Amino acid sequence: MENIKVERLLVNYKTLEKFKKFKEYGNQELSMLEDLQSNIVENDSESPFFGIYYGNALAARMSLYKVKAKYDKYFEPPQDYLELWKLEVLPDYRGNNYGKALVDFAKSYNLPIKTNPRINSHGFWEKMGFQKAKYEMERDFGQNPMIWAPEGISEKNIITEK
Amino acid sequence: MENIKVERLLVNYKTLEKFKKFKEYGNQELSMLEDLQSNIVENDSESPFFGIYYGNALAARMSLYKVKAKYDKYFEPPQDYLELWKLEVLPDYRGNNYGKALVDFAKSYNLPIKTNPRINSHGFWEKMGFQKAKYEMERDFGQNPMIWAPEGISEKNIITEK
DSSP states (O other): OOOOOOEEEEESHHHHHHHTTSTTOOHHHHHHHHHHHTTSSOTTEEEEEEEEEETTEEEEEEEEEEEOGGGOOSEESOOOEEEEEEEEEOGGGTTSSHHHHHHHHHHTTOSOEEEOOOTTOHHHHHHTTOEEOOOOHHHHTTOOOEEEOOTTOEEOOOOOOO | OOOOOOEEEEESHHHHHHHTTSTTOOHHHHHHHHHHHTTSSOTTEEEEEEEEEETTEEEEEEEEEEEOGGGOOSEESOOOEEEEEEEEEOGGGTTSSHHHHHHHHHHTTOSOEEEOOOTTOHHHHHHTTOEEOOOOHHHHTTOOOEEEOOTTOEEOOOOOOO
16 A cells, blocks of 8 residues: 655645635634735744645645543543544545545544544444434533543543533 | 524424434534434423424524623624524525524514624625624634624723733
8 A cells, every 4th residue: 555644734825726626615714814925924834734635735734633621522531632623625635545544643642532523424433433422512512522642541421410 | 484493492402303404413413413412401401502493304594602702702892692603594495585584583582692604605694794703813713703793782892912
């Protein structure tokens, strides 16, 4: 099997232009563009995005960010975990396991992972070993969180305060 | 113009069945169904959903929840605000201002409102007087928050801690 390389994406105009091909282009990318234009961030500074190139084309990407234990509302005991979002493989590059390669990369940190999958992508996440988190309204407004954890870490027990 | 009635939806099997027609059916609805099945909530208890009926059909809905000031990360000064999500008008009922009626209902509480619009719905929210919140990664993972506030309330000033 072909070797798939996952790399951290740097903030520059070229990368931000490539991001426009992805469905989940939104405020985050626009804000990165503004920061670059106003020199709040340097060209080629690290972004929270990781991607897979096919030649010069950015074929797949995800955003990944380590959330500190004190903000953890998902795992027991509370601990550092990874928030994974905007995982997307462009249509021309599907069927190459790029999605799995990105998730495996995230898992290699050996930290629990939380994601909010797009509707109709639950099958993929289940194949990746993710499970639905118990829905908790005050935490999950409009989200359908799914979680994965290395061995020995469980989902937080939800005790409803009455 | 026809009088449009917005009403609070009650948790029961009939409503939950109607919810299946909406695109953003997810963990929240499944969790409500489980709570009903296991008698954790009573039949016809209040849900966080509001809707508009056309005859017997549920034509539009939104979810609305008051977030306490101590959890407010969007407004200045911090205060109670409404989180609005899953605003959706079924295709057969579009063009009747049901979306606007739901948003006006939310505004009638005279509290600031935060929502995370679906991609491609920004035009609607701008028409409703909402503005993009400044993107803050640690708060907005994968979201494109938009906010509205009654007069005298501003967006929180974002000061990055270094």
